[in-house]
Amino acid sequence: MKQNIHVVARAVVIDEGQILLCKTIGLSPDFFFLPGGHIEQNESAEQAVLRELKEESGFAFSIRRFLGCLEHSFEPGKNSICHSHECNLIFEAYSPAVRASQPIPQLEEQIELLWMPLVQLNNIDLRPEPFKTLVEKWLAQDMNQAFQSHMEYTK
Template sequence: MIKNEIHNLARGIIIQDNHILLVSHPDWDGNTFYLPGGHIEHREAAVLALIRELREEVGYEFGVGRFLGCLEYIFNPTIDITVCHSHEFNFLFLVHSESIQDISPIAQQEAKVKLTWVNMNNLNKINLLPNPLIKLIPKWLKLNLKNSFSSY
């Protein structure tokens, strides 16, 4: 059942060799993805939440680079995949890891998390959730929003 809750999420954009690292659920259709990262806990900074979530999902240490943008998304129950909430804020950051040098497969760390490299030129051919990110990610990568995000 979808709850009337607002969730705050920190998401990482990991790009290597013109590919973006995405997550899918092993039981899904194989063409539905979301960005690595996850929920920001109460009193947890977004950047620290992202580092924690990436360590859990990917198994590597990451450095958080520049803030790319924030997407507020209100789910439409008639067309969107069912999730535990109906409204979310996604804070996107460019991230990097010294452990990632190419687009070799990354071992699955959690049962519900399958990691896949997708060519950036194919973003419009997949079901990336929330869907507006398909157009926003390439746009935001071209912008320079240096120092546009602060946490106190």
């Protein structure tokens, strides 16, 4: 059996009690996920999340801190369209140019970036589902030193 494990870096971007989320376009049913994406060869997790945020929003971001890691398995064909095992490295990120009061331009065909009240996470189809409770827990604690990257050969 082919190994299909995805390692991704994702961002939690908070402004005025709202969280920036990606929403799928053209899939039924629509679902939400944290901005970010796959870590490429010779790229650190921080570099990956900053690259993905720039590609998805058009804005440059900075990392505030490491929040946590979620390893998750999906039921093939039910709640994942391409894989069944995912490791998510989550960072809090910010950009002075990105505010909850302003819409984010849609730069990719398959996703829309939008703001959602943080308190509404339990009421939406957020994937992976454990993020619904983990995001607030991670924001309340300091795990910044829990993640150390020693990538010697990065882009």
